[in-house]
């Protein structure tokens with residue numbers, strides 16, 4: 001049996017504390033809301049007032065972004081008066097990081113005082129009713145790597161973060177999902193859906209058979225992120241809201257000439273970004289304090 005330090009050497013509580021303290025000593029902002037920008041959605045960070053920017057490469061223990069469309073910086077500021085921290089660029093399994101490393105920012109955010117996580121991503125639409133440009137509120141996820149034991153909570157549990165066996169049936173906060181529906185209705189957005197996100201390892205996009213299988217399993221959209229971050233955020237007692245921008249339709253038909261590609265993913269982000277910024281900023285303005293700390297100690 002590996003010891004805690006052998007398993008999670010540089011992702012330990014002490015390392016997260018060091019990084020959180022370093023950030024807190026370099027900014028006046030005390031964030032209660034964390035935002036993760038998905039592929040092509042980095043513009044969400046530009047909503048923050050009085051931004052203070054830290055390159056990932058300057059932050060102790062922080063991984064680096066390697067994917068086009070992920071700037072690789074942490075932005076602190078206020079959004080409608082609420083103190084926020086925004087990841088302009090996230091980490092993915094396919095970049096070669098251990099799963100504990102790609103989810104490390106969630107724990108650092110928790111130690112900085114973040115109570116609510118808002119996560120965004122670009123995803124392929126499996127649901128045949130979905131169109132490119134639709135936005136799917138995530139109500140649940142299917143963690144495909146998790147079935148093979150690839151879970152960010154695998155290894156010794158540190159009770160200071162959360163319990164050994166955290167509940168995930170309430171991973172995506174019901175009140176925040178309702179708030180998103182209400183705000184979208186007020187804004188007249190007719191492109192909002194709600195569905196199940198399936199995470200896969202990537203970086204290759206899915207085969208036709210894989211898309212068909214995921215759809216049959218109950219997934220409405222497929223991507224390569226978010227679910228791992230949500231698992232770690234929920235473990236630490238933060239409430240989570242997540243949405244997928246449907247950047248392409250997953251290819252389900254052997255006669256189709258369509259091909260998934262990252263350029264289309266980034267372009268869809270550009271088209272919808274302003275509307276998503278509006279949705280997220282109004283939601284943040286209406287956030288109540290999080291009392292939903294049931295998994296954490």
Ligand SMILES: O=P(O)(O)O[C@H]1O[C@H](CO)[C@@H](O)[C@H]1O
Pocket residue numbers: 037038039040067090092120121122123202223224225226261262265
């Ligand atoms: O999930 P985000 O970071 O939005 O990125 C999505 O877009 C990339 C593929 O184009 C993959 O990384 C996929 O996960």
Ligand SMILES: Nc1nc2[nH]cnc2c(=O)[nH]1
Pocket residue numbers: 122123124125200202204205206222223224247248249250260265
């Ligand atoms: N796995 C996966 N990730 C995506 N990100 C954006 N589109 C897709 C897709 O079709 N499949």
